[in-house]
Amino acid sequence: MLPEEVTKFIGKTVGTSTFQVEREAIRRFADSIGDYNPLYWDQDYAKKSRYGSIIAPPGLICAPWYNNRRVAWGGKDPGAEEIIPGPNMAKAGYGRILDGGVEWEFLHPVKAGDTITAEMKIKDVFEREGKSGKMAFTIRETTYTNQNGKVVAKARGTAVHPEG
Amino acid sequence: MVKQRYWEDVKEGDEIPTLPKIATTQTLVKWAGASGDFVPLHYDDEFAAASGLGKSIVHGALKRQWLVQLMTDWMGEEGTLRKFSCQYRKVDYPRRMKSLIEPKEGETWLCKGKVTKKYTEGSDHFIDCDIWVENGKGEATTPGKATVILPAKG
Numbered sequence: 001m002l003p004e005e006v007t008k009f010i011g012k013t014v015g016t017s018t019f020q021v022e023r024e025a026i027r028r029f030a031d032s033i034g035d036y037n038p039l040y041w042d043q044d045y046a047k048k049s050r051y052g053s054i055i056a057p058p059g060l061i062c063a064p065w066y067n068n069r070r071v072a073w074g075g076k077d078p079g080a081e082e083i084i085p086g087p088n089m090a091k092a093g094y095g096r097i098l099d100g101g102v103e104w105e106f107l108h109p110v111k112a113g114d115t116i117t118a119e120m121k122i123k124d125v126f127e128r129e130g131k132s133g134k135m136a137f138t139i140r141e142t143t144y145t146n147q148n149g150k151v152v153a154k155a156r157g158t159a160v161h162p163e164g
Numbered sequence: 165m166v167k168q169r170y171w172e173d174v175k176e177g178d179e180i181p182t183l184p185k186i187a188t189t190q191t192l193v194k195w196a197g198a199s200g201d202f203v204p205l206h207y208d209d210e211f212a213a214a215s216g217l218g219k220s221i222v223h224g225a226l227k228r229q230w231l232v233q234l235m236t237d238w239m240g241e242e243g244t245l246r247k248f249s250c251q252y253r254k255v256d257y258p259r260r261m262k263s264l265i266e267p268k269e270g271e272t273w274l275c276k277g278k279v280t281k282k283y284t285e286g287s288d289h290f291i292d293c294d295i296w297v298e299n300g301k302g303e304a305t306t307p308g309k310a311t312v313i314l315p316a317k318g
Contacts, residue, residue: 025198028194028197028198029198029199031194031198032191032194032195032197032198032199032226033195033226033229033230033232033233034185034191034233035229035233035236037233037236037237039241049241050241050242057229057232057233057236058232058236058245058248059228059229059232059248063198063199063200063201063225064199064200064201064202065199065200066200096215097203098205098224098252099223099224099225099252100251100252101224101228101249101250101251101252101308102225102228102248102249102250103247103248103249104247104248104249105246105247106244106245106246106247106248107246158251
């Protein structure tokens, strides 16, 4: 049984972050993947495309940089540790964390210069007995909204916590 | 990146052209910086060994973005990636570096896909695909699914 200090997060919004999608961040992201699609790199080319601008590769805004940031320079960041289940998962005997996978829906393109607000909810936290012992799972759901109030993407992520 | 692909030209069962990728220790550093994933499992061999993984592993999310590229290359510029999912089922280990820019010999990963369904909804023309990343042993370490909207010749 997971303790209340973990399960209390279920259904709660655990963090909102607002960030700008910078052109250089798009390039660094595409470069690390080895994706040289001109829509991410070439402003003149991208201007003539149906997007009229450099766009971000699908998934860029779902990267850890932009989600519930725990770095020192974000306004909301100092308190972030207290509002996510992570540290309490360790107390519940699940100190490790692995990325389990994602489910994404992309509704509108994300363009260089867009300002995106990401709101993350803990959809569920549960335990399961598997072949290799007990594990816990955290399901996060994040909604991404742009500066015009349009929902551009929805993401569901699974964190896997092996026992120990 | 292909010239534009149209919905009419795609059949169920079609294979997506394979996209080969190599993950090196250098790639992992670049990905960590670009994505903001600083989990030590991906750069600290001792930490990864203590977690039972042997040594540093490739970020699942990097393999995920390879699969995103598989789809965006295939669908062309007028295509839209509407849905995407994948699971990180097996760990992969990066190649070490031989020089400043060259990887040592080793594994090459193959991003692959297959068209499973072709349909319309309203005025949109959809294609569903199974997608996966195969390691050097031919195992699908990262299976997933994608839904794209393609332009129709009308």
